[in-house]
Amino acid sequence: MKRLLIVATLATLCEIATAQTPPPERTVTDNVVVSQHDPAVRIALPKEAVYLGAERFVLYGVADCEIHVFVEADSKKQVKRMYWVQFEQFVSSRPELEHNYKPQELAKFEGTDTYVRARFGKSSETAKEGSDLEHVQALIRAKGYTLPAEMMNVRLVRLLDPKRRKELMIIYSEDLGPTGVKVDDLMPGGKDAEKWSEIQKALIGRAERQIHLLPLS
Secondary structure (H helix, E strand, O other): OHHHHHHHHHHHHHHHHHHHOOOOOOEEEOOEEEEEOOOEEEEEOOOOOEEEEEEEEEEOOOEEEEEEEEEEEOOOOEEEEEEEEEEEEEOOOOOOOOOOOOHHHEEEEOOEEEEEEEEEEEOOOOOOOOOHHHHHHHHHHHOOOEOOOEEEEEEEEEEOOOOOOEEEEEEEEEEOHHHOOOHHHHOOOOOOHHHHHHHHHHHHHHHHHHOEEEOOO
């Protein structure tokens, strides 16, 4: 009886949590994410990309997070490129929190101040439980797609308010394979470590050609 009571209680708590999470606010038409606020913008992505859907959740209990995911893949649904669009703001009950990024990452992307960071890694690494990455990976799997063994990405972040509590984050990812180098060899001290500078420069350039932020009207 006690076990049944615990199960019933957990189910009720899950239902309450779900009910308290509002649906995504942004819409998608013809691979354009339309946001009416925070920020008011249209994010245009390549026509070749497939829209996998959206999800809204409370990230780590402190931030209202809305994600939209697109992929370009081969005939076997192996992802070649991924576009991850995220709108995020800290909840009002945590007024002390703010987003912090490294000053050296601040650059211009489409003429606007943006924190730009390029990275590489293995897709087999387990995402942190409850993280936004875990949600993105789950969405990809649910749609029948798989990620390549090794990937590289560039994260683009725009802070939207003086208190640094709201942000727009876009992550553009690619299969690392076509570069001809491996993750382990790109690590500091690796035989191809010196190649990363040019690889990431080219990656950021492709992100600029693939992603366009446009006014609403």
